[in-house]
Amino acid sequence: MRLYIAEKPSMGAEIAKCLPGPLSRRDGYITTGAGVVTWGFGHILRQAEPGEYDEKYMKWRMEDLPIIPAEWKLLIAESCRKQFGIIQQLIGQATEIVHAGDPDREGQLLIDEVLDYIKNDKPVRRILLNALDEKSIKKAIASLRDNQDFFHLKQSALARARADWLIGMNLSRAYTLAAQRAGHRTTLPVGRVKTPTLALVVRRERELADFKPVDYYVIKAEFQHDNGRFTATWKPRDEQAGLDSEGRLIDQAIAAQLLAHLDAADRQGEIAYCQTTEKKEPQRLPLSLSALQVLAGRKFNYDPQTVLDTAQKLYERKLTSYPRSDCDFLPESQHGEAAVILTNLQTGGQADLAAWSAKAQPKLKSRAWNDKKITAHHAIIPTQEKCNPAVLNETERNIYFLIAQAYIAQFYPVHIYQQTKIEVHYAAEAFAVSGRIILEAGWKEVYGVDAEEKKEEDSGALPVMRKGDAACYIGAAADKKATRPPSRFTASTLLAAMKEIHKYVKNPDLKKQLKDVSGIGTEATRATIINELIARGFLQEEKKKKYLLPQPSAYLLIDALPDEMTYPDSTARWESILHSMAGGGESLEAFIQQQTQFTVRLCQNALELRIPLQGEHPCPQCGKGVLQLRTGRNGKFWGCSGYPQCRAAYDDEDGRPKKPDHICPRCKKGELKSMNGKNGRFWGCTKFPACRATYNDKDNQPDIPENLRQVN
Known part of the structure; x- marks a missing residue:
């Protein structure tokens, strides 16, 4: 059987x-x-x-x-x-x-x-x-294939699960206990992926709090060529005065001087550089889950979990392929199915998809068809099952639309345009402008303006000109602009950051190395991780624009942890190892040994950690904890949050700890208590043997020298 x-x-x-x-x-x-x-x-x-x-x-x-x-x-x-x-x-x-x-x-x-x-x-x-x-x-x-062919894939999954257990179970306990020692009544869950993800939001919010806008000036000059007018932007030299570290002109006086200098010159400029090249832009690849989540977030404001759930429903309805895919390529063997899928889309009832499909070329083969880029799954595409939009809700129709649109684009030609780059020299200054002329819209006909990533210096069509031509200066102006703060994360943009984690790593060498790694977390878990951070109260989603705002517990957790857990460097490196392990390139045992050593070291860090105290009554004995009201066998009392390392205890006096009668004037941490010794009663410090302060008894009080009494 x-x-x-x-x-x-x-x-x-x-x-x-x-x-x-x-x-x-x-x-x-x-x-x-x-x-x-x-x-x-x-x-x-x-x-x-x-x-x-x-x-x-x-x-x-x-x-x-x-x-x-x-x-x-x-x-x-x-x-x-x-x-x-x-x-x-x-x-x-x-x-x-x-x-x-x-x-x-x-x-x-x-x-x-x-x-x-x-x-x-x-x-x-x-x-x-x-x-x-x-x-x-x-x-x-x-x-069917032999299951043993996928042994290394299983090893990679085992490695991920065990690493998550080691870090989650140990570091969550270690740093929660460290926080509780300082009087914080909270639980701090630590995760291999969710902690650096949370740190991205915390650091972004601090960037915004510290942000101070800076005014800068963009100098634009208008020139007249025999074939028409054009506007070019001033290019400062490296040694130009008045620039900030980003090369922006921030000195208004220098901007005014420059404009005066330009107006006073002889108005004769020259085309110092002119190059026109034909460029081809290949078809945008079909969609992985992350790409679909980011695109749907930008276009329809859907959160990542909604996109995943909807893609799963479409998959179960047999309308689209497997949704939890991190791949954006397609197997060459499926290219032959294109004619059927495109025909179905022509009669599927969605007008844009029908029009685009009718003009598609089923025999055309884009760069997406590449067996070498396929792992266990391929990009998300429509199946040969015909879609009836009437039975789908609005969200399902929109997600299906994005998946089908990306598929159809594979059967349009490459986008071809002519780009011209010009540099004008005038009054010993350089000005630059670029422009483009579309020769063949190709796949961008399907995406329209959504496909355009128009740059500020791109001026569209330029007059025909050659190097050495004259260009007469007409005039110039300084556009005052201000630096903008970074945008707050939404669930969609945070997911994109997890996917492109190399942009956020601290180590510049690792940044280059991890550019080709598929981020932190997996296609299936990223949305869940973000939702968990919201559900546990570390992030709050602002209602209107859905910005993610870190809560006080988020700052506490991130500030308590070392950089190794809050920056994505280590996690991204581990993801790279797991990816390599899936292909047989790394050992499960060696990876777990590495994770074990990492866990041991960070638990030790937590033991020595000093977290800002939370509470009205710092412990006078250890100075590391706060006194908290507790109930014991004899009623209420105040005990140190650092118990059992510190066993300080004080009676309750009207809802406050009863202050010690005699703080030790030597160590300033312990309390002087009356004791019996060989020579009678004396007063000794409760921090003995760390503190060996002793004082004679005088009328049931410690006889403290006059110069030390100010302590008490």
Whole structure:
């Protein structure tokens, strides 16, 4: 018996429909004429919590950290226990198993971990389902691969899961305890990806708070050529006075002097440089999930989670391919399906898609068709299933539109334009302008103005001219402008920042190295991470423009952590290793060893961390904690937040800690207490043996020398 194990019931049902023979739905599986199909519900197994390794870890204590499992333990999720039993029984009856998890590293792991858990020794094949329409499924069934081919993909997913556990479980405890020692009544969750993501927002908000606009001046001059007028922008020399570090002219007096100098010259300029080149711009690639989320956020103001959920619905309706894709290329074998898909789009009821599809050239092959760029999945595209827009809601129609638009553009020619770059020399100053003439709109006909990234210095068409031609100066003006603050993040732009994380790394060498890495987090998790930061109160979404605003707990967390956790350098480097591991280039064991060492070091940092105190009553004994009201066997009392390292305790006096009668004048931290010694009563410091201050007893009071009494 061949047993298919799908990731979820909906996928299992679609596979079953494409297998020959009568279908019979049972409890937790479907029988067909060509085998049995069953399914999971995502991860049927979960990683054990620290307290499930050892009961002592149920309580958060600094002395127990770090917690490093000797053997990693998986447990059956309680909600999946029945389905796990069904899968286990069916595996026992099977002669061959087909792994039908999603075609990514997480999908690979969640079926593999079940097979490993029950110590399966049956042969396992792998089916890669990038679309759920009948033709795609049948094609995938006919092209099964050996599951062992994806061993390294599983290792990469295991490495990610274990690294997240080590950092999340240990550092969340370590830095929460450090904050609580300083009197903060809060929990600080630390994550390999979510912490540097949160730090991006915190640092951006601080940039805005510190931002001071600076005025600068752009000098533009108008020139007359025999073939027409044009405007060019002044180019300052490197040694020009009055420039800021960005090369902008910020000195108004120098701007005025320059204008006077230009007006006083003989008005005869010369074309010092003139070059016209024909340029070709290839088709914009089809969409990965991140690209779709960013585009939909910009065009329709949709948040990333809405885009993912909608793309998933379209996939389950068989209208589009697998949504959680980090790839923006397409397999060459699918190029032959273009004619059918484009014909369907012509009659699909969406006017723009119909018009564009009618003019598309199905035989044209853009750079998107490249087998070398394909991993387990490809870009998100329409399937051969015909779409009826009437049955879709507005959000679904809009997301389908963006996916189809990107696909159609692959069947339009490249965009061709003529670019001219001019430099004019006049009055010993240089002025530059560029212009372009579109020769063939090509794929930009599909995108229109959305495709244009017009630069300020781009002036459209310019008069025909050559190097050495005369250009007569007409006049000039200084446009006063002001530097603009950076924009606050929205969920969509923050997701784009996670994807293009190389722009935010601290190390300049690493910045270059990570440019080709696909950011931090995965296509499937980025939206979830942003939502979690909002749900846990670290970020608040402003209602009108949906800006993400960091809350006080966000500043506390980011300020407490070292740069290694708040800058994305380490996380991006780890993502690069995980990516390499998926291709067999790195070792799971070596990566976990590295993560373990990192965790040990940061737990030690947390032990020595000094966080600003939160509370009205700093502890007079240790100076590192604050006194907090507690209830003991004898009623209310005030104890130090640094307990058990500091055991200072004071009676409650009208809702305030009763001040110690005698603070030690030597260490200024301990309290003098009356004690019995060999020679009678004396007063000694409670910080003994760190402080050995002692004083004679005089009428039941410590006899403190006059020059020290001011302390008390």
